[in-house]
Amino acid sequence: IVAPGSVAGRIWHSPPHEPRSSRREEAQSEIRNPKSEIRNSESVLTSAATVHGHNARKGPGSRASGAQSDADLFRFEARAGQTWIIETQAAQRGSPADTRIEVLHADGKPVERLLLQAVRNTAINFRSIDSNGNGARLDNYEEMELNEYIYFNGEVVKLFRMPQGPDSDMLFYTSNGKRRAYFDTSAMAHALDEPAYIIEPHPTGAKLVSNGLPVFPLYYANDDDGERKLGSDSKLFFTAPTDGPYLIRVTDARGYSGERFVYRLIVREPKPDFKVTLNGADPTVNAGSGREFSVSAERMDGFDGDIKVEVSGLPSGFSVSTPLVIQAGHTEAKGTINAALDAAKPDESNAAASKVIATAMVVGHVVTKEVNNLGKITLGAKPKLFVYFAPAPQTQPAAPVSNQAGQPLEITVAPGKTAPAMLKIQRNGHDDLVTFTVENLPHGVIVDNIGLNGVLIPKGENERQISLTAAKWVPETDHLCYAVENQTGRQTSLPVLLHVRKTPGKMTVAGQ
Template sequence: MPSVETLTNSRRNQFIRASLLASAFAGAQQLHAHSPELKYVAPVAIQSGTKATLHFHGDRLDKAKELLFYKPGITVEGSPTIHSPKHVSFQVHLSPESSPGMHPVRLRCEDGITYQKTFHVSTYPIHQETKENNDSRDKAQLISPNTCIHGITTNEDVDYYQLPLKRGQVLSAEIAGMRLGRKFFDPHLSVLDPDGREIATSDDNPLTKQDPFISIRAPKDGTYYLAVRESSYEGSDSSHYLLTAGHFPRPAAIYPPGAISGQESSFQFINTDGSRLEKTLKPTAPALIHASENQLISPSGIPLKLSHYPFTNEQEPNNGSKESLPAQEIPHAFHGIISKTNDVDWFQFSAKKDQDISIQVLARELGSPLDARIILRDSAGKQLAANDDSNNRPDSSLNFKIPKDGTYFINIRDHLANAGPNFTYRIEVSPRKQTLKASINRSDRNDSQLRKVINIPRGSSLAYQLNVARDRHSAAVFTTAHNLPEGVKLTSLTAENGVNNIPLYFEATDTAPLSGGLYPVYVESKNPNLKQSITEDIEHIAINNQGVYCSYESDKLAIAVTEAAPFDISLATPAIPAVQNGTIDLTITATREDGFDKEITLFFPWLPPGITAPGNVKIPKGKNQAVYHLSIKGDAPVKNWQLCVSALSDTDRGKVLLSSNLVPLNVKTPYLTAKLEIAATNQGTPVSLPCKIEQLANFSGNATLTLHGLPDGFKAQPVTLNSSTTEVLIPVELAKNARIGNHSNLFCHIEVPENGHNISHNTGHGGSLRVNAPPKDKPTAKKESKKPSSKPKPLSRLEQLRQELK
């Protein structure tokens, strides 16, 4: 049985130190790793260029240290104020350049980083919905132009706001509801004229998803009304929204929708009525462009695709091949607008024989309502390929191998022949590239953040499954990190060709400072062009079978060193290999601090292909050891893998997760195989089942073969064999009521001795044992005696074995 001596020096020192502390400070509360829980952040929104207090509400937050922001422009002033374990606050300063919109944030405590939560940044002053009833036009709340209102829409509630306008004056209004990332809340917005007639309405919009916006010009002087509700009148006390209203520009699109990063270009912001605002910009990543006019800017931006590709903007008319602009060398991007019903735009490019190209449309991805359909044609106009939706997304894409040198055409239209001034698109035509993507495996269907934060207890390890996706290559990839918290090490592990997941394995020394942050971690290969940050996609609002409504993707992982855990686990190195179609047992030993005796749940964060195991195994309360049973499939790759097991348990400060040491697991081909033959007998009559043995590798000593798969009423005796055995007879006893019929689910379990242990083989599947009812008694008849043969027939090896068993 592995003991504390089998642990690494770092782990052993941790427990020695913990024991000394326990002796020196008997009765004092131990420092244990835990899971601080962040439920929400308040206020919902803060104005850029101001100072504010951010409040964090949850549980076990009393060791808060710092805030981790994903976007620039926000700084923390001073230390946190600890109001209670459930409430802490920070003084923050937002620069005038802090980007409007959703800002993700995490709270780092001494003993862990929390889930990601969000708050909003507004360019405009923020006011609250008045507490008095504003559920009718007569009671509408008066608001100043160019302000942001924080409101709540309860069940069957409609909130009214009023704003005086002059004829021709712009009224723009936009709601952030779903984009707050707090709960599923689908807002609806209407504008009523001074007579109470509805003159504009908005529910969903491709640019702002489930959130509405409206931009109109007042047809006459008077007071106009904004009505806010949940689209199905199903609001609640937690249905928060931000209504920004005023005279700012609120375009529906930008054209062209793409540009060369860092290059000055001319753009047009397109309003819903088709009017345009010209601007010269020099965009850089991340490209989310806000329209501005008269020192007022739109509350949210419009996505712009940046690349190094040269591009061509359409020139109407281009409704056919003869009207399209001259062919362009690829890579190249084409921009256009499907502005009229049944509009079709044509472009041409030149390509070489056997060139493998990619054609990608960017429309919905950039907030355009266009549901694109593309067709690829040769120089004679013959259709070569077409696509509508791709990868469950409405944006079209094609991969195509060019048959010969020449000119090729792309034509694009809306799938339902819809059109409008904001039906913009970008088409990228380029040689297909080798790509690499990686992300941490999702642990729960309904919780995209579960087991994604890398909180590593001092002196322990932590492992996750990393999913790797390759396109157009089969290169071996490995994990790397160049900047991690002090005292943290990443063990670089490799995913060979055909392996799409590997462990992401971190270790923290027992003296590592309690620190953490957001860090890039990479997968890469020997090909310098194949290096990619591991991405993390947090779904703040998602509904099963409907999709994701609000999410945030980052190329950094939350990693922290936390307080030491009150337990650790050690995985014993297997003394024997595992074989294909075999099994192996792994022993896990827990080392506990004095006073900690809670149940520990074990599970594998990652398993090699072809190896399966139960979902979890328990180390019971007060116990220190468990055995994990692994099954190896017949097609499991023959390889030496690195394996670890993870452990989850409750502590006095919440749940703690850690992992064992890495151990090698050598998967080999079987030492032998068995082939069961067919046998038949009657109820109650013993039988010997023939079995042929094929030796594949030498072994010493005697192996034991046991027949499995027999139903009740059958009993097979174990059989001994060695490395020279080629066939055996397996004695089987049958009860008088043994089930009649053909029993074909039989197989052999063979234990082959090695290093004082047994290597388990499961083989011989497909044998058959037929059981008949005993024959009825019949009168005996005299038979003529036959002269015995002068030469007895030689016995086969199986007959000899049968004789030996008598």
């Protein structure tokens, strides 16, 4: 393949004593582009050319017995440091093929991508894990930190959230609602008591200090897209270690083959990009209260940076948490739109006039995109519950929730430290207990010491203190967060600006 390019083929099989016949050279081929050609048992395709291979074995798809499954080989040239996206289209086009792709050196040896060094061991307990679930219970989780990689028998996942109680899973990062696999590994099922490891990735050839735990070489190979966008089709980010020719090997992961087992192989340059969608449009906001919304990002071709989302153009008497930041590596941020107690009802001229803009730095360039807006904003009646979220009184006085939001209240916490905050309510018809969550905290900042019942204010009480704890690794950042209750329509507080700031080092003088 002279990349970028694409090629189409079928997966078939042949007797094991003729291994070379599994390659494209042995298949009858129809060439639809005069620039495409077949050489030396490997398909060579120029840009945008398509080659259709014909199945040498007639009949329905089956798994070969005593035969070798088809392995199609495609040669392409790459320069050192050059990155290509290699992907297949099979299931997306209705084919029963479950493709697997590998990148090989010209001599057929697999290209090594990384060395994964185990630094701590663990194992799956309580129950097994399917290939889609985003949670598990692991031994020795107390020794783990968020954002660490965990190796499960060939699959690499990333730790998103620690257990929130004795009967709680730890959660992994997800994509499209399913567990995401990193470094182009593929999600798979894992058995109860299966060993696993916290791993650290190192470049190939690195000299590692032995610690008594295994080192796993990771090669450029993929069965199912780890980003969970292509179903059972394959996708691989390949960065060439040296100049020269490479081979792409395409097989069926199960060894099946047949006339209908067709696929298209695509080799293209990455085009990092993003798309942001606002969820929760057309809100009805109760007077003196708030309603939450979210912005979600679709990240494309390896773009993984921060995305800033700014909201403007709200009706008079309404405020919104802006800007919101979808953190690097994440796909969602949450915000709140609030109405003052004396806010006027929006009219036709301003009810749907909000504007939402997303901005990010992509490959060294500032990219700005318009996002769908908040839609038609409606003012509702006073809620049965008003929610206050504020700093603890000893750090900053709280302001009443009925005030029009201008500058938000602020809370500052240092990495590895805890800061107090207050949750208060004003009852207006709801006299029972109230449970809360605090949303849009920076990743690594949690509401600590919540107990078995979570964050709640019991019946007959109207306030409680909570603790915001930041992990040691959380970088300095500013985030607009808010509290939301769960009993009377998910009323929200005004946003609070949370600062994560490192505490200055203390200077000491000799003799003092």
